[in-house]
Amino acid sequence: ARDLLFQSERIDVVSHLAASVAHEIRNPLTVTNGFLQLLGKSQTITEEEKMYIEYSLIELKRAEGIVSEFLAFSRPQSENMVYSNLEAETEYIKNIMTPFANMHDVQIQSSVRNTLKLRYDKNQIQQCLINLFKNAIEAMRDTGGTLTIDVSEEKRAVVVKITDTGIGMTKEEITQLGRPYYSTKKEGTGLGMLMVYSTIRKLNGKIKVESEKGKGTTFSFTIPTS
Numbered sequence: 001a002r003d004l005l006f007q008s009e010r011i012d013v014v015s016h017l018a019a020s021v022a023h024e025i026r027n028p029l030t031v032t033n034g035f036l037q038l039l040g041k042s043q044t045i046t047e048e049e050k051m052y053i054e055y056s057l058i059e060l061k062r063a064e065g066i067v068s069e070f071l072a073f074s075r076p077q078s079e080n081m082v083y084s085n086l087e088a089e090t091e092y093i094k095n096i097m098t099p100f101a102n103m104h105d106v107q108i109q110s111s112v113r114n115t116l117k118l119r120y121d122k123n124q125i126q127q128c129l130i131n132l133f134k135n136a137i138e139a140m141r142d143t144g145g146t147l148t149i150d151v152s153e154e155k156r157a158v159v160v161k162i163t164d165t166g167i168g169m170t171k172e173e174i175t176q177l178g179r180p181y182y183s184t185k186k187e188g189t190g191l192g193m194l195m196v197y198s199t200i201r202k203l204n205g206k207i208k209v210e211s212e213k214g215k216g217t218t219f220s221f222t223i224p225t226s
């Protein structure tokens, strides 16, 4: 129980910080990116200097990734609130993630068999699903595979299951999920799952993770209809 309390306090602090900082950071990143691109086209700089610019652009992209995974982390905004069954979001995420899935030989299957409506912040739920889809696809990047999203209903709750046939996780790795900056990827931010846990927690939902090394992973979350 002490662990849980600690985790939720931590999420509140991070969430508050993200809300105030993320938007402010994006503009200077974009401007810097633009000028570096221009500089890269200069005829008077050496190959070595070009390399420095390349590295700078890669690191900027990393910073941009961190901000992206955080932007929707901000407090729910009233104009984003909808009362719906997640069908539109499922469809939308499937569409925008399909190019990334194709790149890695991943098929996406979706089914929505849920008629219950939830009140939620559209942006936050989309961001949450993007993070889960991204992780699922990245877990299959070397092998290809299938990503399945299934939305169904229980007594008074909506159940979302996202399954991949990727690398899977050990028990030890599962316990690390949601710890800020925990990442096993070279280019990872370790912020995606933190965002996911925070969003589901705000909806009074529960998350279950089932995983087997080398076989794949299922994230299920259950959100009560208020």
Ligand code: ADP
Residues within 6 Å of the ligand: 131, 135, 136, 139, 164, 166, 167, 168, 169, 177, 178, 182, 183, 184, 185, 187, 188, 189, 190, 191, 192, 193, 194, 217
């Ligand atoms: P990032 O994706 O930037 O590494 P996340 O917070 O999204 O950060 O995920 C943290 C870590 O959790 C990942 O680096 C990976 O080790 C593990 N993980 C998350 N989702 C999956 C998955 N579907 N399959 C295997 N490992 C996963």
Ligand code: MG
Residues within 6 Å of the ligand: 131, 134, 135, 192, 193
């Ligand atoms: Mg991720």
